[in-house]
Amino acid sequence: MADVDGLQVMDAIIEHRIDTCVIVVSGDVSIDSAISALRHGAYDFLRKPYEPDELLLKIENALIKRRLEKENKAMNLQLGESERWYRYMVNSSPDIIYTLDGNGRFTFLNDRVEPLLGYRKESLIGQHYSALVYLEDLESARYILNEKRVGDRASRNMELRVRHNIESKLLTLEFSSFGMYQEGVTDQPARHVGTYGVAKDVTERKKAEQIISYQAYHDQLTGLANRILFKDHLDLAIAQAKRNQKMLAVMFLDVDRFKVVNDTLGHVIGDNLLKKVASRLKGCLREGDTLARQGGDEFTLLLPQIEDREDAMRTAEKMIKSFDVPFQIEGHELYVTISIGVALYPADGEFIDVLIKNADIAMYDSKAKGRNRYQLYSGNMNVSFAEKLSIEMQMRKAIDRKEFQVFYQPQICVSTGMISGMEALVRWSSPLHGSLSPLEFIPLAEETGLILSIGEFVLRSTCKQAMLWKNAGLPPMRMAVNISSLQIEQDGFCDCITQLLQEYHLDGSMLELEVTEGALLSDGEQMIAKLKMLSSMGIKIALDDFGTGYSSLSYLQKFPIDTIKIDQSFVRGLPSDPNNVSIVTAICAMAHGLKMNLIAEGVEKPEQLRFLHSLDCNEAQGFLFSKPLPGNEITGLLMRNGPLAPPAFYSGQSESNIQTHRVG
Template sequence: MTPEPEQPGMPQAEGNAARLLELRLLQRSVEASANAMVITSAAGPDFVIEYVNPAFERITGFSAAESLGRNCKFLQAGDDEQEGLVEIRRALREQRAGNAVLRNYRKDGTPFWNHLYIAPVTDAQGTVTHFVASQYDVTETRSVQEALHHLATHDPLTGLPNRTLLHDRLQRMMAAAQRHNSQIWVVFLDLDRFKFFNDSLGHKAGDTFLKTVAERLQHVLRQTDTVARLGGDEFVLLLSEQPGTRLNFVLLDRIAHAIGQGITFEQKEFFLGCSMGVAAYPADGVNANALIERADLAMFQAKERGRGNYQFYTADMNARALERLRIDNALRTALERGEMLLQYQPQLDLESGRVVGMEALLRWHHPDMGLVPPDRFIAVAEETGLIVPIGDWVLRTACRQVRALHDAGFAQMRVAVNLSARQFGHRELLASIEAALSEAGIAPRFLEIELTESLIMKDVDQAIRILNDLKCLGVTLSIDDFGTGYSSLAYLKRFPLDILKIDRSFVADVNADPDDAAIVASIISLAHNLRLKVIAEGVETGEQLAYLRQLGCDQMQGYYFSKPVAFDGIELLMRSGRGL
């Protein structure tokens, strides 16, 4: 410090005594201060401590002896990525005053917050020789602020982030995803049947369910993910993609499984499900509100599809909903307007090379939409129940047209008709088939009923009863697309079947993929051991045909011989005598 000039007439001894008194007063004041005071050297990079006051020892737990000669960073205990430290380090380098709020750690390891002020001390020449630092313990104030912030940003019931914090986290995650060229899934989750339980059991039960779900979601998600509650039974999950990994459906399945576990309330167990909608950043938007809204829209789509599933947002989701409504309305009058028609794909015996049967394929020709592909209307017909009257029309038309072939001299022709899940479980199924056979005047053995593996495996015992009833009618029974479902030998031998149809996906690579070739050979061997015939679907090349013949496959159908054709085309083909 630069000495002040002596007052005129003041003796030197008196001036020295006054300065000494002033220094002693300053020292006693520093030592009596309730705030921690530290004096450090201005020599970097260590800026070692040269003095600490008693308050520093009391607040930190470190004695003067343990502190002198050290850099103050030991107070951070390795927690040195704090924003405030950047400002303090810059002030030391630039030899200026600075301040910041820092998280420090006492000797026993407990954290505390302090507001640190530093200022340079210069000598008589103006050179910075030291820094003096004052530390104000603001832990209590900080705790109150954090408590208020937590109330403002968290759901009081579950403790999860609320909408405010959700938006903040999503903004931060989007910024990180943009830097790393990765994606985020925003999942809007709604509990199925929650309102029923809440209304029936009361709000206490509802609160228990919500808190349990919140705990399960936090447990099943990763530390990098976020789960927030928007209110009611609505939750939003933010799933981030990590370096070297991709987001996949397994995580969504784990979430659904966790929610589906039983919840105990008043010694009784209850089961909830959930429906989820997913919007992806950046594919579905770069705005937080838009992403949440689109995930919400996808969730409603999942609800419409029967709950208990998840749907991904698509840009044409609204358009698809309108399309579905249009298809639904048009289907209701399609039969009476005569818009439905059947095409047939010939089935040939591989030993004789002759056409022995045909598969009926449903087509819809709408006056405005043109030829509507089955994948556009079959699912709608199934969901609405219209598949039952449509399926009945298919049965009657196919039986009538195969009878026309019989009358034309092709008395051994049979026709195969696919049954949907709705038809298979309908109480009038047997009566419908009997009526179709009776009206057409054909023997039951000329009608083949095709079913999928997944359909008959949903309820095996019921399927066996229905199949036995169908068998009693005398119709032929086949499993379509065999090999793609999950039937086992234990069940397969219990079904009264006549034919297995090998799925086209195996036939396509039978000459190029040893695994597919082995599967086809195994299916043929299995079927013959169970005294069943085998039809290969999707045969398109002579090489495929030769391999199937070599394995002893009984029949085939596919583009190698003919595409599906209208009934007139089948009749012309039969009259031509064309075969393999």
């Protein structure tokens, strides 16, 4: 090549970065010439003269080198690409990927650690895992994060709580860890050098699981334990009581007349009432007691490890007493009470279902005895409970079979002895149970809601009877009818009364509605409004059984009450019992002061009547004058138009001289 020697050509190849192998063929046989060629990048050097095979061999070697270089370059490119993809996948993982050395210090963390836990990964390298793990989980962490096992035996899906670096919260991570080993030389066993693993954030899943678990074992409305959790706690409490030879108590609680509140004021207020009831009940309990909602307005209570039955009785009394204070809900002042049944372990049962069933039976017994009380279970209640179920079934049929009948008991004017009114009293002659006292079926009728149908029947029958007497030319007669709070609290009750008066052509003044003290307190404001509406129609309102319930002057002023009825329990001891004398004297004075009519119930003896006359009691009723009679028999009595209590009753004559004046 003119003006250019071989070394200059090689310099040009290097300068232009031409990737090739150069074999220098030269006639210069000096070693310096060969060294110079190699320094300028020659692959090989061949002196002239040379054999053809020698040149071919060098060319073949150069080609082999070129091929190996290309293959190596391709492998390096592929390896680099694989490493980039590997790092991308590791750092893009939604989970934390880590390695720990044999001492539990981090040697590698992927990029996920920062967005998840708030730590820069560089700050954690060299740190012990205890810097992250929640203190209470460190013992578990020692087991999980020092893993030496591999394969299927290694730790998988183990949960630990770890601290967030910035936010003051704990996250739950699910760890899968595997031991790392360095292969030994020759026959040396592999050496454990650390742990590698994956940590998945399961915090939200755990929250969801906790919510699901909570909902499975708790009542969603009140937050109390549900039946499943209650039985679990009771099962454990029975085992502990058996082991420690202790007693425990199971109580069944029911909110009296809750259905009325729910049906009258709506489910929203009903639900709010249940929540407040649950809260008030919890305030009466010990820390270890379990209160549960069975459903509806029924609750169960477990008192574990009590010393004696008095412990359970004190708790029941405390809960009942707490309901003396009304509930304030959305502008309504609601007075409700509870009925409680108590079963004791081991006396009343040694198994879960038996204890709950017996407490339930005792609760129904407390309702039958007047509500707002507790009752301890006894064996004979099983018989009475079955009897109640039978009565309820027969009572439902009795309405259609017209087995109920209305009787009337005269109310007489104490000063004249003349009949001033009638009280309507329902009677039931059951083909299966015989003649039943109202005390045997009225509480059950209220509990089941059948009182609504029975009450409507009594109202209609009474209005019809009043019309018949009126049409027969008898003077207008005031008819007193006992009304349940369930009836008054029904929507349309006032309209129903209006319709009955119009249907039977009666003036409102001919009807008197008797309500109990407890009924007045079921929903104060609503009750006041309805009673005032009835009063505006001329209907009289009588307060029945005065003195046996929440006797209060405040509601005598708030409610439109015309008549107070002295309960027969106070009249019975007159005039010999000084306590009854004091009570009746006070009631009479109060009624006169408030300008209210006063009727004494259960008058059976002349001396009782004379004492009431001395107190200026307005009216009286009882067996002294007449027992309750069917309407046709009362008709004959009214036709005679004579006094049932002539002046002889007040003169002190012997009872034999006035016997003929009694009716029935």
